[in-house]
Every structure is written in C-alpha cells, then in structure tokens.
Amino acid sequence: MTEIQYRLPQKREIVTDFPGPKSQKLAGRRSSVIAAGVVSSVPVYAADVDGGVVVDVDGNSLIDFGSGIAVTTVGGSAPKVVENVQQAVERFTHTCFMVTPYEGYVELAERLAEITPGDHAKKVALFNSGAEAVENAVKIARVATGRDAIVVFDHAYHGRTNVTMAMTAKNMPYKNGFGPFAPEIYRVPVSYPFRDPQGMDGTEAAQRALEMVDKQVGAENVAAVVIEPILGEGGFIVPADGFLPTLADWCQSNGALFVADEVQSGVARTGEWFAVDHDGVVPDLMTMAKGVAGGMPLSAVVGRAELLDAVHGGGLGGTYGGNPVACAAAIGALDTIEDWDLKSRAKHIEAVIHASLDSLVESTDVVGEIRGRGAMIALEFVKPGGKQPHPELAKAVATECLQQGLIILTCGTYGNIVRLLPPLTITDDLLCEGLEVFSDAIVKHEQSH
Known part of the structure; x- marks a missing residue:
C-alpha cells in the first residue's frame, strides 16, 4: 500500500462565524439565480477539498462524513x-x-x-x-x-x-x-x-x-x-x-x-x-x-x-x-x-466506527440500530421505548454536527437515519474526531427531542 498523500492540513477548524461572510454573500447571489428546487444541506460554499476535509470560501475546515453523497471515495482531489x-x-x-x-x-x-x-x-x-x-x-x-x-x-x-x-x-x-x-x-x-x-x-x-x-x-x-x-x-x-x-x-x-x-x-x-x-x-x-x-x-x-x-x-x-x-x-x-488499498481501508473505517459508537448505541434508547458495511454506516434514530421513527432527532444531530465543523447527512424513508460516508482517504485522527463530535451531538440532543 502506497502512503496516502494530502495537499491540505487534515484538521477541523472553524475560524469565522458559521456560515462565514463569503458563504453568506454567495447565498444571496444564489437566491436570485438558482432554482428553488435545488437545495443544499450545508450552508457553506466549498473552495478546496482534499482527503477528509472540505475547506470553505471563508477558510473554515470541516470534517467530511458525506463524500458528496459517496462520490469522493478517493478524496476530492486525489493526485492520480x-x-x-x-x-x-x-x-x-x-x-x-x-x-x-x-x-x-x-x-x-x-x-x-x-x-x-x-x-x-x-x-x-x-x-x-x-x-x-x-x-x-x-x-x-x-x-x-x-x-x-x-x-x-x-x-x-x-x-x-x-x-x-x-x-x-x-x-x-x-x-x-x-x-x-x-x-x-x-x-x-x-x-x-x-x-x-x-x-x-x-x-x-x-x-x-x-x-x-x-x-x-x-x-x-x-x-x-x-x-x-x-x-x-x-x-x-x-x-x-x-x-x-x-x-x-x-x-x-x-x-x-x-x-x-x-x-x-x-x-x-x-x-x-x-x-x-x-x-x-x-x-x-x-x-x-x-x-x-x-x-x-x-x-x-x-x-x-x-x-x-x-x-x-x-x-x-x-x-x-x-x-x-x-x-x-x-x-x-x-x-x-x-x-492505496482502499478496500482494506473501508473495512478499517468500519471497525473504527463500531469501536467508537457501539457502546453509545447500547447505552441510549434513541438509536434503534447501527448498520452498514465498510465506510457506508448508518444509525437509525427512534423515539424512546420502541421503533417509531424520530426524524426530529436525526435532523437536530446533523445540524449540531455541522455547527461543530462536521458534515453529516440524513436519509431514510422516514428521515430518521444519519449516514456516515467518509472518504476512504480520511485519516484515523480525523475520523475519530468526527465520531466524537457525532457522539457528543447525540448525547446533547437525545433528551431534548
């Protein structure tokens, strides 16, 4: 396996109000020319993407757990x-x-x-x-x-x-x-x-x-x-x-x-x-x-x-x-x-995710299941005491993660799924940091929703 190469520092860093002024200005321009039916789940505008980070136009560096909906599997700017x-x-x-x-x-x-x-x-x-x-x-x-x-x-x-x-x-x-x-x-x-x-x-x-x-x-x-x-x-x-x-x-x-x-x-x-x-x-x-x-x-x-x-x-x-x-x-x-042997890397990411989240899933009654394979893992949020879908909590967790510099996506027929889709090129440190942000968001919001 060749060592993975990075152009950008692989770190999470919020340096402006969120979203920053340049993103807000672009959002204003967008509203006058882009069809309302085209929506974005993240309110910042990307300027540079590499490995496991997305850097926005204001210089904020976000951990990427979305990969452009599973597209940037090899990273957003893989050298080859x-x-x-x-x-x-x-x-x-x-x-x-x-x-x-x-x-x-x-x-x-x-x-x-x-x-x-x-x-x-x-x-x-x-x-x-x-x-x-x-x-x-x-x-x-x-x-x-x-x-x-x-x-x-x-x-x-x-x-x-x-x-x-x-x-x-x-x-x-x-x-x-x-x-x-x-x-x-x-x-x-x-x-x-x-x-x-x-x-x-x-x-x-x-x-x-x-x-x-x-x-x-x-x-x-x-x-x-x-x-x-x-x-x-x-x-x-x-x-x-x-x-x-x-x-x-x-x-x-x-x-x-x-x-x-x-x-x-x-x-x-x-x-x-x-x-x-x-x-x-x-x-x-x-x-x-x-x-x-x-x-x-x-x-x-x-x-x-x-x-x-x-x-x-x-x-x-x-x-x-x-x-x-x-x-x-x-x-x-x-x-x-x-x-870069990224198939093995996907299996490693799965193991890291389970090592980080399994105990939390077992200790809370708002996560019905953690499932998936490789770097395609999801948590299904439910209302305590049963299997009734809990989309409000899933949305709150995703919103909290974004405010903390982690891009994370929801999905599911009932809107109650949070999916983890990091690039296979993400570093272990960044992956673990993102999972910590995610865990903290679940703990913070499970009692209030």
Whole structure:
C-alpha cells in the first residue's frame, strides 16, 4: 500500500462565524439565480477539498462524513485523478464516442469488466449519471427478455428521471407532483431486518416478496428485478443473509434478470469492489456511478455480453456518455483504490466506527440500530421505548454536527437515519474526531427531542 498523500492540513477548524461572510454573500447571489428546487444541506460554499476535509470560501475546515453523497471515495482531489484529468484536458475535452471513439472508453470498460463479479463474458456501456445507468439497464433488460415488468422494492431509490422516479419508493422530495410515471413498475417488500417481523430471515423475506410478484405480476412477465444491495437513500438498509441469493435464484429460474444498482454502494465503498460481493451474488447487469470517477460525471452498465449485445445498434449511448475526461478520471480513481488499498481501508473505517459508537448505541434508547458495511454506516434514530421513527432527532444531530465543523447527512424513508460516508482517504485522527463530535451531538440532543 502506497502512503496516502494530502495537499491540505487534515484538521477541523472553524475560524469565522458559521456560515462565514463569503458563504453568506454567495447565498444571496444564489437566491436570485438558482432554482428553488435545488437545495443544499450545508450552508457553506466549498473552495478546496482534499482527503477528509472540505475547506470553505471563508477558510473554515470541516470534517467530511458525506463524500458528496459517496462520490469522493478517493478524496476530492486525489493526485492520480487530477493528473489524469489534466493530461486528458490538454489533448481533447470531447469528440463523442459515438462519432470519433477513443482509447480511454475502451480501457475503462476493460477495467470495469475485470473488477465486477463473475467470470462470464461481459460488456459495458458508459453514461453520465446513476439514474441514466439504471434507466439504460431497464432498456437492456426489456429488449433482452422481450418482457416489460420491472420489480423494485420498498425504500428504494434509483434516480430522478421518469422511469427511475417510478422505481423510487419515497414521494417527497423525489416524486411529488412530477407524475404521471412510467408504467410496468411493481413494488414489493424488501428485507429490512430492523423492521421486519421478529425471526424473519432473508430467505423468508425474499419469499414474501416473490409470492407477491407471482400473484400480482406473473413471473413470465418480469424483465428484471432491480435492487440496491445496500439500500442507499432509503436508509442504508442491509438485507438479511439469504435475501439477495434467493432473488437471484428466482430470476435465473424464471428467465428474469437480476440487476444490482450499485450506484451508491459500489466501487470499494463497502470494503469490497461491490456490495453484492459480500453475498456471493453475480448479477446479470450492474449499474454504478458516484465513486467510480473521483467526482467526474460518469456511470456505467456492466453485464453479460449477450444481454448488452441484444440491443440494436444505436440503441445505447448519449452525447456525453463516457466523456474522455471522465474516463481518465475513472481510471485514476481505480488506480488510486488499488495503489492505496482502499478496500482494506473501508473495512478499517468500519471497525473504527463500531469501536467508537457501539457502546453509545447500547447505552441510549434513541438509536434503534447501527448498520452498514465498510465506510457506508448508518444509525437509525427512534423515539424512546420502541421503533417509531424520530426524524426530529436525526435532523437536530446533523445540524449540531455541522455547527461543530462536521458534515453529516440524513436519509431514510422516514428521515430518521444519519449516514456516515467518509472518504476512504480520511485519516484515523480525523475520523475519530468526527465520531466524537457525532457522539457528543447525540448525547446533547437525545433528551431534548
């Protein structure tokens, strides 16, 4: 493992009122030109990002437990990513792969085919965003199977396009008022161990879902079952052991495709290249984005060669899909993960988080569960004495953390989840300091909410 390199001091430091005057001035400019529907969870404006810190325009240095929603897995300015981008930009910024192709797209496709599960022949198509990748996976599945129905799950999040909004479970803020949505999307219960009936294992939870599919959709009509191996925006839900393999087996037996949406959970975030690796499942198709390109907009569908080749010529693509600069960034990000052994680093971060928080979770009655894998960990806040969601406390804790210089994000269908998504390049000292800030915020607010 090569020693991780940093440009910026890896420290938490608040040097102005919060938010500072420059951030406040930018907020004023923003209000006159930026659509109200575009919101930000943090009121400061970034000027520099490196390792585990975000430095704002006023010079405040914040600990980053958000990674731009799991995007800056290798840090916000990893040297290899920066170097690759600079070299690519000097040559050309765009030709459109559908017009004049280039080697970077091919090389990245080769790398992605190599790291994804399974030893079968694979092919790759590159796009711009996670939602775009998921929507194209649906297109591929429908063409390859000759079927229409897409099965998705409670608490799922798949994107903001019309098809992916239909696939997403949560109404606000993702779907409200934006319908009508694409048809032939069917939702069934997911394995949610914290909220499932006591004693229900993963296989039983899968059978519960699949019985609904058989009765309400018909197995012969299902093109694909699409699931996040760890549900992201829905609350970092880790399905019980046996759930994903049972779904995959059902798909194989019934001629449907098993599609793993690894947009948030993929590319070393959980301690393996992909979250499905923990369950030993080999998807027919996979989608990825976020951490794959070190912050540049790029996504991919990777899957069995015969499935991607089932689509007619010209049926997949897009003007910017697989942009040469984004491909160069992605190759740099993959090199960084390997050079710095960031999969092992993710597992280490998980161990540090549990060592810091497990005793607190056990001693309080407002945290129902701590769960997740690698550097994708969440705490579910509940009202004392039961499992009723407690979104007010989650919001108060996140707000307190921000005031203390820690960027932290909430999520979940009920808004009661705080998720920990630090860059894999964060130092141990900074990680532990952030966890201390987080713990103190829980203790401070658990009695007042």
